[in-house]
Amino acid sequence: MSHPINVLIVEDLLTDALLVQHEVRGVLPESSFQVVETEPDFLAALESFRPAVILSDYSIPQFDGMTALRLAREHVPDTPFIIITGSINEERAVECMKAGAWDYILKDRIMRLGPAVLAALERGRERREKSWTTEALRQSEELFRNLFEKHAAVKLVVDPDSTAIVDANQAAAEFYGWPREQLKAKHVTDIHSLPLEQIKSKMRQATAEQCVRFEVRHKLADGTLRDVEIFSSPFQSGEKTLLHSIIHDITDRKKAEAALVAAKEQAEAANIAKSEFLANMSHELRTPFNGIMGMLQILRTTPLNRDQTGYVDAALQASERFTGLLSDILALSSLDAGRSALHVAEFSPADTLKSVTEMFTLRAREKGLALETAIDPAMPQTLLGDATRVRQILFNLVGNALKFMEQGAVQVRVSPLSAAVTGVSRYMFSIADTGIGIPDDKLATLFKPFVQADGSLTRAHEGAGLGLVLVKRLVELMNGSCCIETEAGRGTTVHVILPLDLPRQEAADTAREAVHPVEPKEQLDILVAEDDKLNQMFLTLVLESLGHQVTVAANGQEAVDLYMARNFDCILMDIQMPVMTGVEATQCIREKEGVRRKEEGSPSVDLQPSSFSPQPSKHIPIIAVTAHNQPGDRERFLAAGMDDYLAKPVDVREVRVALECFFGHAT
Known part of the structure; x- marks a missing residue:
């Protein structure tokens, strides 16, 4: 094609737009380009620029590929339209093609773009010629x-x-x-x-x-x-x-489609196998480690001399590092496998920030560092989003900043970037430190797994290099963005921008019901369902140290039998056990509760933890204490009838807090 070809690009990232232009120029050297990222600019370009082909990203903050496709079908129906996306599943691809897209290109296969554009232009030419031919036949x-x-x-x-x-x-x-x-x-x-x-x-x-x-x-x-x-x-x-x-x-195309389907099926099978492996590894690693950390915590409460106390503290610190690394690896693997989903709910940005900084207050004090927070007065009191993911992002960034500092301060700032127009605004979380900074030649590899700015064997700071990778993946999962400002020897600031919804006004105005605490119990009769001997010992020692009576069941069936024989106040339930799993045992107990209510003629009422009063026909709190800690596990166990969830390895304080939620502060 010797005449210039007008190419309209719908893209919000300059780097991606330049990459698209590079690939198109490889097959159409005389092409002219125009890049837009909003709907008004797109409509204006259709009229003034008159593109011969449209190349659109699937998802951008102010616009999206499906909307662009719909507008193109309305205004220039015969213009070839190609979707370019970072990731696309089969359903989305089918949706795009049904909506009228001529083709779709994955960004990691951008080399296909040039041939695809030529093919689309050829198909468009043939389509137009077909229309011209029909008209010519009549004339x-x-x-x-x-x-x-x-x-x-x-x-x-x-x-x-x-x-x-x-x-x-x-x-x-x-x-x-x-x-x-x-x-x-x-x-x-x-x-x-x-x-x-x-x-x-x-x-x-x-x-x-x-x-x-x-x-x-x-x-x-x-x-x-x-x-x-x-x-x-x-x-x-x-x-x-x-x-x-x-x-x-289309023989070659059909073969390629068949190969794509086969590859997709193989990838899905591999993801399933990977997910099963991760779940099993999580359980197998966390179960014995829960016993190890638990016994160390128990040992810490016994009379020890100074050296012994130091040994135990060092072992606990090493255990916490191991647990953090394990959690990061499993979280990153879950994101890669596409198993992570967002759980949107109303949350307080201030409370979330406070919960993160409280976890690092002691570490900052021990290193002689200042940990400061600043919340813009314009920030809403509540937002709609995944508070757990926001907390995980901040936790990694604050922890990373403190790790690489010997003196100075870390400041966490939260502020709105833009006013909400459609109910969604963007908010910036900035974590600034006065640490060592990052050399310019290390920035390109900073978000790659297992890579650190200092990767030498003599580096002063330990770690696996997963923190920033996990942050980047989580930010992308939430459709946000992040960037870094740094100067070697002066410090680093990481900016995370997240789009978050504002809660509905009617929901914000709804009055909450008053919570009436119950009289705390001096001693609880607790059933522990756990098959691992070391974990049995740990939980028994913890609960007895809190003044409670403990009965141990080695499997789910034994737990059900003991529940039927005695009126326990609470059950701590492991998930993976022989004979009967914790989920099966919980469902069996809930069924038997229903039978008891019918026999006694009492109404079936799910009581809140704050109003619990243990009786044979009442709802008994069941707390999952499990090594299953993959995304969605907590929701799955709560849906099965459990009332709370503790992930192994369990801290003694977590056990105390969980019991206090149901029985007051006497525990």
């Missing part, structure tokens, strides 16, 4: 004959009544492998893979609807079968209605 048989004979596309003229091939161009003769006269003596049934009735049905449909598109297999002269795409439309030749069919060989 001049001679013009139609000229176009029909010389066109490079495979073309047939068919009688829908007799299925006879009335005419075929030279391209058709070359494709099917018969001389033109011999091909014109045949019927569609001689080359078609469909039964006669289906062929006639397609012809009737083409005649009635003016144009049909369908895919079948055609047989060539040598017996080879080829996948073809057929566009067939009617035209008048004298008093006879004939069908003009354009045939595209």
